[in-house]
Amino acid sequence: MPAVRTQSLDALTQGVLTGEVRSIARAITLVESRDPARLELLERLFPHTGRAFKLGITGAPGAGKSTLTYQLIPRLKARGYRVGVLAVDPTSPFSGGAILGDRIRFDDALEGVYIRSLASRGSIGGLSRGVPPAVRVLEAAGFDLVLIETVGAGQLQVDVRFVADTVVLALVPEAGDIVQAMKAGIIEIADIYVINKADREGATRMRLDLRNALELGGKPKGWNPPIILTEAIHGKGVDELVEFIEEHQQYQQQSGGWEARRLQQVEWELQSLIHDALEQHARATTRQLFSAETLQAVLHGAENPFPTLRAWSLYGSPHAVGGT
Amino acid sequence: MPAVRTQSLDALTQGVLTGEVRSIARAITLVESRDPARLELLERLFPHTGRAFKLGITGAPGAGKSTLTYQLIPRLKARGYRVGVLAVDPTSPFSGGAILGDRIRFDDALEGVYIRSLASRGSIGGLSRGVPPAVRVLEAAGFDLVLIETVGAGQLQVDVRFVADTVVLALVPEAGDIVQAMKAGIIEIADIYVINKADREGATRMRLDLRNALELGGKPKGWNPPIILTEAIHGKGVDELVEFIEEHQQYQQQSGGWEARRLQQVEWELQSLIHDALEQHARATTRQLFSAETLQAVLHGAENPFPTLRAWSLYGSPHAVGGT
Numbered sequence: 001m002p003a004v005r006t007q008s009l010d011a012l013t014q015g016v017l018t019g020e021v022r023s024i025a026r027a028i029t030l031v032e033s034r035d036p037a038r039l040e041l042l043e044r045l046f047p048h049t050g051r052a053f054k055l056g057i058t059g060a061p062g063a064g065k066s067t068l069t070y071q072l073i074p075r076l077k078a079r080g081y082r083v084g085v086l087a088v089d090p091t092s093p094f095s096g097g098a099i100l101g102d103r104i105r106f107d108d109a110l111e112g113v114y115i116r117s118l119a120s121r122g123s124i125g126g127l128s129r130g131v132p133p134a135v136r137v138l139e140a141a142g143f144d145l146v147l148i149e150t151v152g153a154g155q156l157q158v159d160v161r162f163v164a165d166t167v168v169l170a171l172v173p174e175a176g177d178i179v180q181a182m183k184a185g186i187i188e189i190a191d192i193y194v195i196n197k198a199d200r201e202g203a204t205r206m207r208l209d210l211r212n213a214l215e216l217g218g219k220p221k222g223w224n225p226p227i228i229l230t231e232a233i234h235g236k237g238v239d240e241l242v243e244f245i246e247e248h249q250q251y252q253q254q255s256g257g258w259e260a261r262r263l264q265q266v267e268w269e270l271q272s273l274i275h276d277a278l279e280q281h282a283r284a285t286t287r288q289l290f291s292a293e294t295l296q297a298v299l300h301g302a303e304n305p306f307p308t309l310r311a312w313s314l315y316g317s318p319h320a321v322g323g324t
Numbered sequence: 325m326p327a328v329r330t331q332s333l334d335a336l337t338q339g340v341l342t343g344e345v346r347s348i349a350r351a352i353t354l355v356e357s358r359d360p361a362r363l364e365l366l367e368r369l370f371p372h373t374g375r376a377f378k379l380g381i382t383g384a385p386g387a388g389k390s391t392l393t394y395q396l397i398p399r400l401k402a403r404g405y406r407v408g409v410l411a412v413d414p415t416s417p418f419s420g421g422a423i424l425g426d427r428i429r430f431d432d433a434l435e436g437v438y439i440r441s442l443a444s445r446g447s448i449g450g451l452s453r454g455v456p457p458a459v460r461v462l463e464a465a466g467f468d469l470v471l472i473e474t475v476g477a478g479q480l481q482v483d484v485r486f487v488a489d490t491v492v493l494a495l496v497p498e499a500g501d502i503v504q505a506m507k508a509g510i511i512e513i514a515d516i517y518v519i520n521k522a523d524r525e526g527a528t529r530m531r532l533d534l535r536n537a538l539e540l541g542g543k544p545k546g547w548n549p550p551i552i553l554t555e556a557i558h559g560k561g562v563d564e565l566v567e568f569i570e571e572h573q574q575y576q577q578q579s580g581g582w583e584a585r586r587l588q589q590v591e592w593e594l595q596s597l598i599h600d601a602l603e604q605h606a607r608a609t610t611r612q613l614f615s616a617e618t619l620q621a622v623l624h625g626a627e628n629p630f631p632t633l634r635a636w637s638l639y640g641s642p643h644a645v646g647g648t
Contacts (some may be wrong), residue, residue, distance in 0.1 A: 036637065043630035050625050259623070266623050270614055270633065275606040277637055282599040290594055299583070299590050301374050306367035309594065313360065313601055 009037060013044040019141045021114070028116055031133035034276065042133055045140040052139045053081075054265075055245060056148045056164025060177065063170040064196040065149050067232040068241075073113055075242045076145055084143035086134055087117040088150045114143065129276060131163045132269035161189045162268040165261065166248045168192045168241070171210070173202040178213055191225055191248050194241060198229035223251055285312070333361060337368045343465045345438070352440055355457035358600065366457055369464040376463045377405075378589075379569060380472045380488030384501065387494040388520040389473050391556040392565075397437055399566045400469055408467035410458055411441040412474045438467065453600060455487045456593035485513045486592040489585065490572045492516045492565070495534070497526040502534055515549055515572050518565060522553035547575055609636070 012030070015023025027045075031038045055072075057065045069085065076083050118130045135146050150160050160167055169190035171177050193210060195203050207227050214225065226244050230237030252258035289308055290298070297303035336354070339347025351369075355362045379396075381389050393409065400407050442454045459470050474484050484491055493514035495501050517534060519527050531551050538549065550568050554561030576582035613632055614622070621627035 036634075039630050039634045039637065043628060043634065046628045046630055047625065050623070262623050263619055266619050266629075267610065267614070270619075270622075270629055271606060271610040273633055274609050274613075274636070275603065278602040278606050278609075279599070282595060282602050285598050285602075286591065286595040289598075290591070295587055295590055295594075298594075299374070299586050301371065304367060304370045305590075305594055306363050306370055309597055310360075310363045310367065312598070313363065 009040055009044065012041060013140075016045060016137055016140050017048060024114060024137060024141050025116070027137045028118075028130070028134045031137060032118065032130035034280070038133065039273075042136060045136055048140040049136040050139065052084075052135065052144045052146050053166075053249065054135060054146050054148060054164045056150065056160040056167040057170065058150045058160050058167060058190075059170030059194075059196075060172075061151060063172050064230075064232045065170050068168070068170055068194065068196065068230070068238070069147055069149055070110075071232050071235050071238040072147065072242065073110060075238060076147075077112070079242075079246075081145035082143045083113050083145050083147060084138040084141075085113060085115045085147045085149065086131060086138075087115070088131065088148065114138065114141070129272045132265070132272070135163070162265055165252070165258070166191050166245055168194055168245070170194045170196050171206070172197045173200045173206045178206065178210055191223065192241070192244050193225055193227040194230050194237075195227060196230050196232050198237065199231050203229055222255055222257070223248065333364055333368065336365060337464075340369060340461055340464050341372060348438060348461060348465050349440070351461045352442075352454070352458045355461060356442065356454035358604070362457065363597075366460060369460055372464040373460040374463065376408075376459065376468045376470050377490075377573065378459060378470050378472060378488045380474065380484040380491040381494065382474045382484050382491060382514075383494030383518075383520075384496075385475060387496050388554075388556045389494050392492070392494055392518065392520065392554070392562070393471055393473055394434075395556050395559050395562045396471065396566065397434060399562060400471075401436070403566070403570075405469035406467045407437050407469045407471060408462040408465075409437060409439040409471045409473065410455060410462075411439070412455065412472065438462065438465070453596045456589070456596070459487070486589055489576070489582070490515045490569055492518055492569070494518045494520050495530070496521045497524045497530045502530065502537055515547065516565070516568050517549055517551040518554050518561075519551060520554050520556050522561065523555050527553055546579055546581070547572065 012023055012027055016027045027041060030041055057069055057072075059065050066087075073083055073085070116134065118134060131148060135148075138146050148160065148164055167190050169192070171193065173195060195206055195210070197203075207229065210227055228237055228241050228244060230241060232238060249258075252261065289312060290305065294303060294305070298305045336347055336351055340351045351365060354365055381393055381396075383389050390411075397407055397409075440458065442458060455472060459472075462470050472484065472488055491514050493516070495517065497519060519530055519534070521527075531553065534551055552561055552565050552568060554565060556562060573582075576585065613636060614629065618627055618629070622629045
């Protein structure tokens with residue numbers, strides 16, 4: 001996307017604030033990009049942001065995250081929320097398998113719901129960095145509940161904590177699923193556990209195992225994460241899930257955990273914007289310090305690259321110059 | 325680890341060059357760290373590095389990577405290689421499930437083999453950045469074949485291409501395994517495919533499906549990746565695998581692909597060292613630009629952080645000052 005002019009930024013801001021779908025789509029595309037204008041847009045939207053409740057749904061592919069999302073939406077709407085969905089899961093039907101998709105679904109359940117899939121720039125930073133700015137766009141457009149569906153694969157899962165106020169982890173009664181979740185480091189970070197497809201054998205057993213696994217980490221102080229059995233495909237257990245989501249919100253507000261968590265979110269958001277800039281700088285620096293010829297020479301042992309790197313890290317790196 | 329003195333760096337260098345196990349262990353710990361002395365050590369070791377053949381073994385947990393590794397080792401030793409193993413797979417028995425482990429195994433098959441597990445700093449950059457410098461330590465210690473076992477999860481798999489000369493992908497005859505590998509983006513990057521546990525139903529069928537999947541991407545130019553059926557647990561098919569590994573090496577050397585690939589490895593290695601320094605800088609910059617009080621104010625909407633970010637990206641970031 002070419003640099004966006006001030007005039008069109010004003011128009012874009014207006015479009016977002018009035019909830020115009022095309023503007024929302026363009027704004028998210030802009031804030032996902034590395035166009036410097038994205039910071040200008042975010043600056044304009046900022047006064048209208050920061051108020052949505054962010055609900056993360058994570059879990060391995062096949063755990064039924066999208067079905068849960070689909071079932072949650074009408075129930076959340078019935079409670080008065082304006083719901084936006086950000087799908088960072090490339091396998092989600094909400095993203096249709098495509099990298100990007102914008103649509104308002106004209107399904108009864110999904111009417112008025114803005115659904116957007118985000119590219120998961122997975123390699124660096126795990127969760128798509130586009131999430132926090134996309135949340136700001138949706139907030140400015142008047143959505144007050146943003147549901148973030150993330151694929152549950154390793155690091156991707158863990159980062160959801162830095163963008164969501166409440167994290168729901170969906171599991172299925174399958175041998176090894178708890179072990180996988182523990183390995184991925186997700187087991188400790190969920191606020192609510194769902195054992196979906198609970199009609200399958202082993203669901204009750206899994207709840208027991210999960211409770212034991214959770215208690216291995218010591219007595220929970222404060223919030224004791226519930227484990228809910230659901231059959232999302234038939235809507236079973238989803239009302240209970242909604243109740244626990246609201247309970248968790250209330251708990252956090254009363255305990256003060258809300259504030260600490262949101263501070264962490266803000267910090268992560270700003271840090272990831274800074275990281276982005278520096279990442280581009282890492283590539284540029286490599287090319288600057290090491291030309292194609294130098295790389296050849298390094299490869300063949302004719303040039304030792306470490307003196308250059310040491311000099312850079314002592315004198316040339318932003319560390320050395322005292323930062324900014 | 326505290327900063328290492330020049331004198332002890334000399335001793336450490338000597339210890340590595342003479343192949344002393346404790347020195348190798350200490351050196352790898354140092355180069356894995358962020359201690360600035362790591363660059364000094366690498367500078368000293370550099371003239372003795374760059375010559376090992378790096379063999380990557382990747383695949384999903386349960387695909388039998390460690391069994392393959394265990395079977396490959398004596399065969400590679402019989403061909404005259406001194407073998408070192410770097411396990412980036414936290415589920416590998418070679419790493420014993422621990423984050424770090426150093427040992428020379430006194431198993432007949434593994435005698436003289438140096439085995440080391442590396443922390444997979446998964447969040448940023450996928451594959452452990454410790455791999456290229458750890459390879460240099462092993463090279464300096466006289467190992468001329470480094471076997472890199474990496475867990476096959478998403479991005480982690482893909483990065484193995486940037487550290488290994490030959491990538492072996494281990495699959496098992498299971499519905500969906502090919503699809504998973506395609507989703508993870510690994511399917512195109514392997515040089516040799518192994519369908520392990522080939523006594524299971526569906527192995528021959530899987531070979532056919534995999535061949536078809538590979539040809540979807542168009543006719544291979546040059547190297548046509550073989551698909552080998554193995555039963556690693558009984559050593560079946562492993563001799564054939566070794567032959568194809570050597571054939572791939574020869575092919576690359578003759579075709580010139582070797583040079584291009586190794587250049588990419590060198591570039592990735594240097595870039596990741598630079599990235600590391602800048603990543604620390606991102607954290608420091610965030611703290612510098614946004615104090616705890618400012619973050620509070622941002623959270624409550626009392627301060628708009630984007631003007632500061634814009635100013636930083638215009639004037640303060642290393643981009644703006646023209647790099648180094």
